[in-house]
Amino acid sequence: MDIQLGRADLAKYPFLSQAGEHAKAFDLDLSDLGSAEYAPVAERAKERVLEAVRKGKVSDNLVNPDVELLSFPLAMVLVKATGLEHLASRYALSEALRVEGLLEKETNINVIAYIFRNALKVELEEASDGPQGHGFAIRFSEYLKRSTQFHEPEWKLINRPVSKGRVYLAKHDLVRLIRAEIRRMIYQRLKSLTVPRLPPLLDQFVKEITARTPPPRRVEDVIPVSPDMYPPCVKHALDMLKNGQDPPHFARFLMTTYLLNIGKSVDDVIGIFPRAADFNERVTRYQVEHLAGIRGGKVKYRVPSCKNVVSHSFCFRDSVYCPNIVNPVQYGRRPPAVKKVKKSNA
């Protein structure tokens, strides 16, 4: 179903094609937007970006819908002009979170369904035969394309009502899928955007934003990890070797890729193997070098994800660091899970 959105809705959802058309009708270029006449638009654009930097979420400001609508494409220009890759990623997520907040409050289900179809380009079926509260359905292949990007167990296919190739969804599922798509869409648009020379005011905003954006966290850097801080799955594989047991193939793969990824040398890793039941140094060296990217396809293998470890029944998660990670290599690098304190009803 196609619906006509009002100005306020377009301001809320400025990434929609209808919103783009509305913005084009103003017939403005960057020199216009950098002039005093349109200062509120430029100011709001800067604010959008700085909110992303400071809070990780862009606020709603619907006092003047046109300002809100026009400030979105301009904010994208400002982000791109900084040349900061990590800001682009942060901004995309911050805008997506803003949209998610609005959609959660959206009472008109037709608007949500419209945005879903418009943003995801996926056939959304209104399904009356689904379980209670699951009034929508999409093809499972379309579902999987998106759900595999989420790490919460609720998004596993097995935890969804599935029938005849369709996955049933509730309203809040649609909202979450929209959020992920908006983030991806904004990030992609930022990547392909080319920025011409900016008028002085906007140029000054770019400098200000750049100065106020902290440098990126570099989680992928090689950080030496002491053996007592290895994740439980890797520890378990190492313990098996130590005890003369024969770890399954997957456990060896996990352990080897993990050790190589935290900066151990090929020789360090081979040194761990001699006690394995069927040790053959030549073969082991070949395999470890292959995973290290020295041989074969010359690609260094990544550590399998926690999801993958669970699928191979080799997850021995703890309740401290494991809840906050999606890959064993992040173990101990992300803050421990905070135990929720139960509120007393007294």
Added chain:
Amino acid sequence: MLDPTVDALKRIFKEHYFKHSDRVEVPIRMSEREFGYWPFGGGMIRHLSFKTPGELIATLVKEAPKGAYYSCGYYHEPTLPMAEKGWKSGDLVFDIDADDLDSPCKKEHDRWTCKKCPKMGIGIRPEKCPACGNTRIAQLNWVCYKCLDASKREVFKLLDMLEGDFGVEEKCLRTYFSGNMGYHISVEDKIMEDLNQESRGEIVDYVVGIGLLPSIIGVAKQSSYEYLSSKLPSDGEEGWRGRIAGYLKDYELKGLEGSGGGDAKAKILSIYKKSGYERFRKLLEQASRAAGVAIDPNVTTDIHRIFRMPGTLHGESGLEKMKVENLERFDPFVDPVLLKDEEVKVSVKFAPPFTLRGVKYGPYSKQEVVLPEAAAVYLMGKGLAQIVAGSP
């Protein structure tokens, strides 16, 4: 010079391919696939491409390999190294192997042999040889009707799931006997073909029953029994809710014996009341694995795998990887036995009893026997028998 046993196997396979080349199922879109084969007495040869069925058959007859394979994946350049092939899409495949089922009969028919001393034993290999302490021990996995019947039941479960849950049409599903230890199921459906590795991993978890949350069947830590009663699944429900209900309905919990067979909801509620949340959660894990299908997860998720070619012989058994038209009636020790009855004299190291084409053979231990070609290959392929010089 080849070992006489290897030479005999190669000769027998060559003759078979020469006479029965029409049995080889040439895949669709063959020019987009990678081919490979494993010669008797050599290492795997991969990254091949064939433009015509004739070219493929000629290679099979010439090489008479112990295994012939093609990729499930379709590539831009199938002969280039893996990273440069350019994966386009791939068939979705499943492998159900009797060896992964842990059937009780494994303890009766599987064997192990020490690689250092003559010690051998029945069942799963020990960590160390009890005679000499060596840790290099060979495992012989054997199959019998019991474990291949158990594999068949898994195939039925998988086909039900693919049709009911995933909506795959029956005409898109192909079931094959693998030629040795189980069954291969291949889905030829455009929707499945485009799935990436992560999506295939999710399908694996769904099929196997990994990661099911208690909340799916309405169980949450704090919920009241009234709330639970309204959310619990019924026996006939679709998907995983119905599967769990079906399993728990007949589950015999200690202290609740004899309560099976009634209403699933009432039964689940009484199990929950008796066991509490944590025990129930563990029971649910057990239930989902039992109601799921025992597939090999690596086969389905590995989009670059080469898979045994239908219509070719399995080097460890001499049996054909054969398309199964009627799974209920299919007999894995009769239908895919295609080698001749011509007699061959072999010296058998040892062999548990086995049946081929309705004839029982063995057990054998350190003896020379005259066997039909099919039975001799069954043992020689597994490395349990050697051809006796002068045998035809």
